[in-house]
Amino acid sequence: MFETIMRRAAPAGIEPQKANGGPPQASRALTWPARLAVMCSCAFACAQPITTQAQAVAIQAANAAGSGVDASVKPGDDFFAYANGAWLKSTDIPAGKARWTVGNDITELTKKQVMTLLDETATAPAGSTARKVADFRAAYLNETAIEAKGLAPIKPLLDRIDRVRDKAALTRLLGSGLRADVDPMNVGVFRSAHVLGLATESSIHGEKTYVAFLVQGGLGLPDREYYLGSEPGNQAMHARYQEAIRRVLALTDTGRALSASKRADAVMALETAIAQSHATQEFSGNERNADNLWTRADFAREAPGMDWTVFFAAAHLASQQSFVAWQPSAVKGLAALVASQPLQAWKDYLRVRVIADYAEVLPRDFAEQAEALRGAPSPTASADQPQSERAQRATVVTQAAMSDAIARLYTERHFPAAYKAHVQTIAVNVAAAFTKRMEAAPWMSPESKVMALAKLKVLYFGLGYPEKWQDYSDLAIDPADAAGNLRRIAERNYRQTVARLGKPVDNREWCIAPQWPGAVLLFQQNSHNFAAALLQPPKFDPAASDAANYGAIGAIIGHEVSHFVDLLGAEYEADGRFRRWWTPADNARFEAAYMPLVNQYSAYRPLPDVAIDGKLTLSENIADLGGLVAAFDAYRKSLGNKADDTEYVRQQDRQFFIGFARAWRSKYRDEGLRKQLANDHAPESYRVATVRNLDAWYEAFDVQPGQRLYLEPTARVRIW
Numbered sequence: 001m002f003e004t005i006m007r008r009a010a011p012a013g014i015e016p017q018k019a020n021g022g023p024p025q026a027s028r029a030l031t032w033p034a035r036l037a038v039m040c041s042c043a044f045a046c047a048q049p050i051t052t053q054a055q056a057v058a059i060q061a062a063n064a065a066g067s068g069v070d071a072s073v074k075p076g077d078d079f080f081a082y083a084n085g086a087w088l089k090s091t092d093i094p095a096g097k098a099r100w101t102v103g104n105d106i107t108e109l110t111k112k113q114v115m116t117l118l119d120e121t122a123t124a125p126a127g128s129t130a131r132k133v134a135d136f137r138a139a140y141l142n143e144t145a146i147e148a149k150g151l152a153p154i155k156p157l158l159d160r161i162d163r164v165r166d167k168a169a170l171t172r173l174l175g176s177g178l179r180a181d182v183d184p185m186n187v188g189v190f191r192s193a194h195v196l197g198l199a200t201e202s203s204i205h206g207e208k209t210y211v212a213f214l215v216q217g218g219l220g221l222p223d224r225e226y227y228l229g230s231e232p233g234n235q236a237m238h239a240r241y242q243e244a245i246r247r248v249l250a251l252t253d254t255g256r257a258l259s260a261s262k263r264a265d266a267v268m269a270l271e272t273a274i275a276q277s278h279a280t281q282e283f284s285g286n287e288r289n290a291d292n293l294w295t296r297a298d299f300a301r302e303a304p305g306m307d308w309t310v311f312f313a314a315a316h317l318a319s320q321q322s323f324v325a326w327q328p329s330a331v332k333g334l335a336a337l338v339a340s341q342p343l344q345a346w347k348d349y350l351r352v353r354v355i356a357d358y359a360e361v362l363p364r365d366f367a368e369q370a371e372a373l374r375g376a377p378s379p380t381a382s383a384d385q386p387q388s389e390r391a392q393r394a395t396v397v398t399q400a401a402m403s404d405a406i407a408r409l410y411t412e413r414h415f416p417a418a419y420k421a422h423v424q425t426i427a428v429n430v431a432a433a434f435t436k437r438m439e440a441a442p443w444m445s446p447e448s449k450v451m452a453l454a455k456l457k458v459l460y461f462g463l464g465y466p467e468k469w470q471d472y473s474d475l476a477i478d479p480a481d482a483a484g485n486l487r488r489i490a491e492r493n494y495r496q497t498v499a500r501l502g503k504p505v506d507n508r509e510w511c512i513a514p515q516w517p518g519a520v521l522l523f524q525q526n527s528h529n530f531a532a533a534l535l536q537p538p539k540f541d542p543a544a545s546d547a548a549n550y551g552a553i554g555a556i557i558g559h560e561v562s563h564f565v566d567l568l569g570a571e572y573e574a575d576g577r578f579r580r581w582w583t584p585a586d587n588a589r590f591e592a593a594y595m596p597l598v599n600q601y602s603a604y605r606p607l608p609d610v611a612i613d614g615k616l617t618l619s620e621n622i623a624d625l626g627g628l629v630a631a632f633d634a635y636r637k638s639l640g641n642k643a644d645d646t647e648y649v650r651q652q653d654r655q656f657f658i659g660f661a662r663a664w665r666s667k668y669r670d671e672g673l674r675k676q677l678a679n680d681h682a683p684e685s686y687r688v689a690t691v692r693n694l695d696a697w698y699e700a701f702d703v704q705p706g707q708r709l710y711l712e713p714t715a716r717v718r719i720w
């Protein structure tokens with residue numbers, strides 16, 4: 001399913017990703033560029049059954065416009081079933097899955113595309129970026145070199161810990177360990193592998209330059225609840241985690257007076273205290289935290305116990321005068337714990353954290369602890385295939401660490417510049433058509449229209465891939481130094497993040513990987529990123545007719561344009577400032593305009609005992625409707641002088657609507673449907689029923705009174 005991540009401060013529950021704190025995250029706090037790592041965990045780590053060859057052939061057939069419909073169904077009775085006939089017939093929901101959607105098809109395809117590219121990098125010329133990707137992956141798999149090096153690659157880090165003799169030195173060490181592995185504003189990464197994580201992003205007050213964010217971190221287990229919660233499995237997990245800590249301490253630091261198990265107790269106690277200071281996931285997921293701007297004086301006053309001047313100097317942030325403390329309790333807690341906890345506990349804790357960060361690329365004794373050190377469940381039956389697991393892990397880690405490099409290879413192969421230009425034309429035309437409708441909307445006040453116009457004017461639609469690529473020439477990747485590669489990438493990422501401070505905000509900057517089949521909507525940046533991987537058939541098909549593409553990707557783009565000025569975008573002004581700009585009169589008239597759509601959706605009953613919640617799904621249904629009408633206007637305009645040929649237009653109109661329905665094909669078991677009915681996106685087949693509000697759909701398919709989707713002309717809803 002196509003799901004856009006939205007970053008905004010709308011009421012809780014509207015966007016499920018938001019409530020969970022962003023898209024699915026990797027189960028460990030990452031040492032690597034987190035904003036990229038998160039994407040890969042979402043798109044690639046969740047293995048799904050592969051589409052069969054027969055299914056693939058049927059899907060291809062279904063894509064050919066005009067074919068693949070189910071002629072036994074009247075379009076006016078069930079347009080979704082009519083348009084998606086061949087696909088529905090040939091697609092089986094894999095065992096163990098509650099649904100299968102176009103998003104699953106695209107994800108499977110993308111995985112194969114990326115794997116092929118990764119394999120091909122092995123023969124790329126030495127020194128090229130593609131070869132660096134190959135070398136990174138090879139280093140991860142080079143267990144002989146890893147064993148031979150022992151702890152040498154991280155010895156400088158361990159030695160620094162050993163040299164700490166007082167709290168000032170500890171503070172310096174914590175500051176120098178700050179890394180840019182969080183992303184609170186864009187995709188929602190709310191925890192760092194280190195005691196704090198740094199991000200430089202657009203904030204919510206219309207700032208012209210990037211803002212520094214500090215985000216909580218430093219826990220080995222995924223979240224505070226893993227330490228403090230009373231879930232049944234917690235005790236066993238603690239025992240396993242603590243045993244891994246004990247083993248790491250025993251392996252790296254023999255000959256101490258205190259036993260490793262006593263020291264492991266102290267580390268666990270310190271981590272638990274850190275967890276107590278941490279904010280909950282719910283708190284972390286709330287964008288209003290972007291309002292906690294602390295000056296350097298605030299740190300000294302609000303978070304005593306640690307010398308923040310020393311900390312920031314060690315973090316190369318001496319001249320930065322203010323930071324958003326995303327979770328103030330964690331900042332306060334860190335400083336207090338530096339003061340109150342024994343130095344030895346801190347040193348042992350940091351030793352374990354360093355090993356945990358690099359465990360997978362250290363000798364086997366340590367690598368074996370890697371999973372336990374990130375709170376992963378006990379090994380299951382699949383553990384009898386360590387080699388293939390390592391190969392899979394190498395792929396995931398490479399995709400995370402070298403995401404931008406892979407993105408460039410991916411788009412050169414699968415989304416060339418001509419495709420980008422093609423989608424760009426559609427996007428520009430749909431946005432123009434939407435703007436016209438917005439200007440004519442009777443419910444929106446003239447003063448609000450001024451703001452809406454200003455927003456649509458600055459809106460950046462990133463399509464396929466970023467306008468600029470990273471230059472990897474300064475990055476050294478050694479095929480025999482896996483840990484060094486990881487360290488160099490993390491340090492480089494941090495340097496780049498710090499260097500952005502004070503620089504003007506660039507709303508054309510991307511925050512998702514083009515090879516992740518998804519999209520992200522950034523209200524505070526007035527921008528939208530559509531990944532190349534998402535722009536594949538049937539969402540966008542370069543071989544299909546313009547009509548079909550306007551119906552598919554055009555309507556999706558229109559949907560997103562609507563969000564920038566509808567209920568959701570009403571919270572953000574043109575410069576990204578978080579301030580509601582709709583007037584009270586807009587609200588009242590808008591409610592009158594949308595109520596018929598609420599009622600239309602509430603009348604759908606996908607299961608005998610559950611109806612669609614017309615209110616819950618309202619924002620999405622409004623955007624679907626606005627997107628579809630804007631795409632239709634833009635498509636009709638694109639016909640030029642062919643618009644006079646009635647029969648041609650009728651054929652093209654059909655392709656437009658069929659293209660729309662195919663971009664949302666999906667199949668559900670009852671339990672999957674039940675789950676979807678609690679989501680703010682209605683099941684796809686009902687979203688496709690949006691067509692019944694457009695007069696042109698009736699004409700294209702000769703829909704008559706008495707057919708199930710038929711609406712009297714006066715009952716057809718129009719909002720934009």
Ligand SMILES: [Zn+2]
Nearest residue numbers: 004563620623
């Ligand atoms: Zn939406």
